[in-house]
Amino acid sequence: MITSARSKQHVETSKLRNVETSKNRTGETPGRLVKKVPVFAFMLIVVGAMGALILSGGCTSDGYPLENSWHTQGKAPSSSPQPATFAYRYPDIPPVLNARDLKEFAARFRHRVILIDFWASWSRRTREEMTMLARLQDDLDDEGFQVIGCCLDPEEKWGSVIVPMLHASNANFPCVVIPESAKAGIREWLAPNWSYDLPARFILDRNGNVVAQELSVASLSDVEQQVRKYVNGVSGRTYSTALSVSASAIRAKLVDVRAGKGESIPEMTADPSSAKRLAEQVADAISVRADRSRNPRIAILPFGDAKDRRRATTLGRETADHLAAILKEKGYFDILLPEQTQKLVDEMGLSTMSIDYEASLIKGKLSADYLIMGWIRTQTSNDTRPVQQAAAKPAPPVPSPAFREIVDEETPEPEP
Secondary structure, three states, X not given: OHHHHHHHHHHHHHHHHHHHHHXXXXXXXXXXXXXXXXXXXXXXXXXXXXXXXXXXXXEOOOOOEOOOHHXXXXXXXXXXXXXXXXXXXXXXXXOEOOHHHXXXXXXXXXXXXXXXXXXXXXOHHHHHHHHHHHHHHHHHHHHOEEEEEEEOOOHHHHXXXXXXXXXXXXOOOOEEEOOHHHHHHHHHHHOOOOOOOOOEEEEEOOOOOEEEEEOOOOOHHHHHHHHHHHHOOOOOOOOOOOOOOXXXXXXXXXXXXXXXXXXXXXXXXXXXXXXXXHXXXXXXXXXXXXXXXXXXXXXXXXXXXXXXXXXXXXXXXXXXXXXXXXXXXXXXXXXXXXXXXXXXXXXXXXXXXXXXXXXXXXXXXXXXXXXXXXXXXXXXXXXXXXXXXXXXXXXXXXXXXXXXXXXXXXXXXXXX
């Protein structure tokens, strides 16, 4: 019993010595030391997180600057935002205009020479030429020139497609959206013979009169030449698209039936007039647009008359037949002949004019990948635009006080 009591006392004495030893070395009891470990680990985590933020370039994980106290604390930004670098500030809400609205909008710049440019995101040429129009706007702005862009894309694409394309082209001019319902009224105002081919550009003089139309056949250099002449005060048309008596010209369109979209092919001329020569030129243009390796099925409509688009001429039918044969020679073996295609289109209740006006009408309805259609004009079937002599340079017109009231205050007055 005595031995057991002494052993128990020895154990208690050893525990007390160990506690005293631990207290002397750390200044704390073991229980307190254990409590210190989580605190120390938490401090290491905080320091590591701060270092990671510094190494990440001063931004949060979603890219916001660290000094942006609004994002981190719900307060106002710590520093003022950087100014926008875009050439023109477009509104957040798409400016959708009908024919009357577009006329009124153009009237705001009536004392200027106006170029109305119709474009679309699916038209590669109009996208590529937009940069040059921006340069022309910058070059002639002080001389009284104004570009107005008119996009034919749906208004739903305004923020996601249209505005980014404008910014990417450094566009420095206003742009509006033209809905499908406004096309007919705008065509009646600008050019009744316009088939909505792109690009399409119309020049208005300082009095608001439509004095020139530059459709897809015109190059951008031709457009610039016309603009500079009107800016410098020259009136009247200085060129003509008249054909010689023996010549003919064809304007074709390639419609992607699956997508319901059409692509206009620039006008091509044959002099002397020849159905085979016209067909050869169209076939060359098709071969660079339709991938032959996929063996697409191509339907061909008889080519109509440029003046009366509701009927096909003898020359138009011969050209379509030659085109079918030439395309087969080029390796397009699945061809719907013109007579077959015309019958199918008639059964659908469609026409060449309706498809040209709205290519989506044929989408998925015709058993073909592509549809070729178009019109032929000759000296006898086309009322050519006469060439007018350039008039003497007039003095720039001075807007009346009543007119000045509808002009934007930010638009500079014409110099005397």
